[in-house]
Amino acid sequence: MTQTLPETIGELLGWGTELSFGQDVVASLIGAALVGTLMLTMTAIAGPWAKRKITAAFTDRIAVNRVGPFGLLIIVADAVRLLSKELIVPEGVDRPAWDLAPIVLAGSALLGFAVIPMGSGIHLADPEVGLVYVFAIASVASVGLVMAGYASNNKYSMLGGLRAVAQNLAYEIPLVLIAASVVLFAGSLQMSEIVAAQQGTLLAVGGLSIPAWYAFVNPFAFVLFLVANLMEVGRNPFDIPEAPTEIVAGYQTEYSSVYFVLIYLGEFLHIFLGAAIITTVFLGGPAGPVLPGILWFLIKIWAIFLFTQWARSALPRLRIDQLIEVGWKGMLVLAFANLILTAVIVGVIA
Amino acid sequence: MSLERPRERQLDIGETVDGDVDYDALAELLGDRVVDREEHVNAPAFVVRPDEIQDALFALRDEAGFDYLSCVTAQEYDDRYESIYHLKKYDDPTQELGVVVPTAKDAPISQTAEPVYRTADWHEREAYDLVGINYEGHPDLRRILLPETWQGHPLGQDYNAEKPQVVPFRKHANPLQPDQRGEGDNSDTMFLNIGPHHPATHGVLHVKAVLDGEQIADVEPDIGYLHRCEEQMCQQGTYRHQIMPYPDRWDYVSAGILNEWAYARAAEDLANIEVPEYAQVIRTMSAELCRICSHMLALGTFALDVFGDFTAVFQYAFRDREVVQDILEDLTGQRLMFNYLRLGGVAWDLPEPREEFFEKSRDFLDGLPKKLKEYHNLITSNEIFQARCVNTGILPPEVAKQYGATGPVARGSGVDIDLRRDDPYGYYDELDWDVVTEDGCDNYGRVLVRMQEVEESAKIIEQCLDLLEEWPEDDRTIQSNVPRTLKPEPDTEIYRGVEAAKGELGIYIRADGTDKPARFKIRSPCFCNLHTLREMTQGEYIPDLIASLGSLDIVLGEVDR
């Protein structure tokens, strides 16, 4: 059993690893605040700065470079700018739902990080159903999108909300089926177990050893999962619910000020959550040589973030009906094939 | 040679073996429907009574093969209103014919031509809007450029421009309110305004769409947001100098010289001005540079519509367009509003040192194939792009002809028309290049046409550069001798088109003996191409509507004028 973050904190506070209920709550809250801060920092870097820089690099431009070194202070400037904007509440919005949607979007994405192992001793919670939990939490965002879309009383928003549902229908089952094929290997739903199962060496060629990460064990499932994950986080070529050139900004058309920030935050947290799931399930979690685990974890999720931005810069957007076809006639069938093949191979080896 | 094509079809009535029009035979075909005959500079015109226009046009279309209604010009004389239908043939646009329909001053009612040529729908609406002629039997005779609530017809003689347009607020509250086609209690379609403030309408276009789910149940473009009275402004300028700056403002995204050429060609033919050969070569070269600019922009913005963000393709297209703009800036001193052509030539010679200009242009042309390959890798060979564009926005050739589509839109539907070859002007018939057509009839075909036309333009520019480089120094006349004041004979009329970036840009001018035109009419290719939008979006999805709109490559400055 690996150590979780509350236990690490308990140890640092001199309470030992066996925590009483009260100590557990305090340590957990400290740990949660740490995780929350880390993720908030990452989205703050990614949203106003890294995304611009990456897109600019893909398109032969320079992007932000005036405020602070490398334009990094744009993060502060943008935060202040956005938070101090007037919140315009449009006519006829469905008030509780409209207010709740941004909170649901941002909060749910953050909640998923609870079960992600980020390094030795940095793992907030390790329930036995970790994998199922993280998929369940990641899907909550769809509810937020529909709430935002319907409550806004805006036609573009409603179209965006409806598209978000359709998109959810397209990716959810392949995503879960591919995850099931990983469970066949790992024999556990606990995140720490899944990471531990990837510790071995798959191949050793000369001095180089390829770790037994599931991305190498089953590259087919990895690629499928990457695509399904792009659909889940709604990035190009699957940014259909937002589709700026078609339905303006989809579900977020009517949001301004802090609500816009929250939705934006939720989106980026979601990208990072998706990246964290891929890292944990396919890339051996925080495993890696030399550097500490937390750094490897960050490197891996930023690599996947970079991948989403690459796709954004280079790929055209699918149409929603084509997405349904891709999801149900392509991904689903491939996911089934992957599951059955994996089951046969694992069975024969076992 | 590429400029000729086999002509195996049967001759139409009134067509001679060598491709001319026998107007007497046509007059015979129309019989006593022809009241009179006028001579316009471009082609003779028959005067037809307003209640027989449909019969006459049907006969001309079905039996004489005039399948292309290029333009409808309406104007008011002291004693009558007049609509002129400028007819051409898609197979040979040099075979022209005007049909003049005079109507009485007190009751300007004329039969509509809409059943014969679908494109007359919008043209007649414009004529009604600006001049005030009523077209009997027109399916939807509303104002098109001006607001529904406008008082008076601005190009009519009794129009009082000083009179304030006082419109009560209730008329302005929401002009669309009753216009919710299909949205009753039992229906579940949704009326959606796309534009004028929308990321993908390429300007201030308003598209009224009725949605059924994600699909388009009905769509209607609503134009006029960028109407700037360009025709009237041209009517108030002198031929010699004051009109030339305006064409730059029609299709304002870098197609300026192509537009200027439209006016130059019409006015030069009207006033019998010769253009020195050297100036023709410069014109040809600069016009093709503009075409590359314009097509690059079309490609970039279309990619923007399909890709969904200001991403790599858009930026690459703009980067390459920038190079062309620099070359044009060296040549004309301007980046957008070139104002480079003059009647009888061009404003000035190539910039000194000439070698530098040639080198810069050659560098661009040499790098172009590699860049185009990059575009093909990034855009046209992308599977998602193909899935989005192949077989969407279908515009069959017959429909395109009915709507008077020209330019890449027509050529993307396999309609082989290009005025540079079919009605040669400038130096085009001396050069070796091809007209690009695609049979796809879809969004993909239109993109391919534009990309290949860039290559063809590059070919033309290359040949022009060679010519200019070797041109003897003492023969570099850039302008012929043009009188300071041009006063064409009263009542000379001309309609001339050139192949602008978006299609046939035609100019109709009627002179009245002064140094300003009495009527200046612009036939905008975007106006006609945009009219096809509804046909293209049959049963399609919202994203396809956006893509189709992008593939039409409209510029609202030219649609609304």
Added chain:
Amino acid sequence: MSNPWIAVGALAVVGLAIPISMIVISSLLRPSVPEQGKRAIYESGEIPTGTTRIRFNIQYYMIALLFVVFDIETVLIFPWALIYSDAVAQFGLVPVLGPMLVFLAILLIGLIWAWRNGAVRWVKSPRAEIKSQL
């Protein structure tokens, strides 16, 4: 060993606290200039026409139904996948894999049937046919 759900609950508290604190900070910072004009719903600059609260054509209705079926089925797959390796070691390949293959086969047949009957697609609206005006 601490109870993992305490930590999850703690993150839930943080996950709520962050947005709410941002809203509070923003409400302290931002101006409020209420005005009728800017409260209008955005519809590309036109005055909004009609309402959004209408009965709308959901063209993926059949897929949504199928989705429910397949979603429940994935729930069944997880426990099987969990014990798969151990069970194969204990009972052999065929008794463990066989029933699941049959189960998946039934599902796949169902999918093929739905596919052939045209349920697995975006349903085209018959009313969305624009009549050509020629």
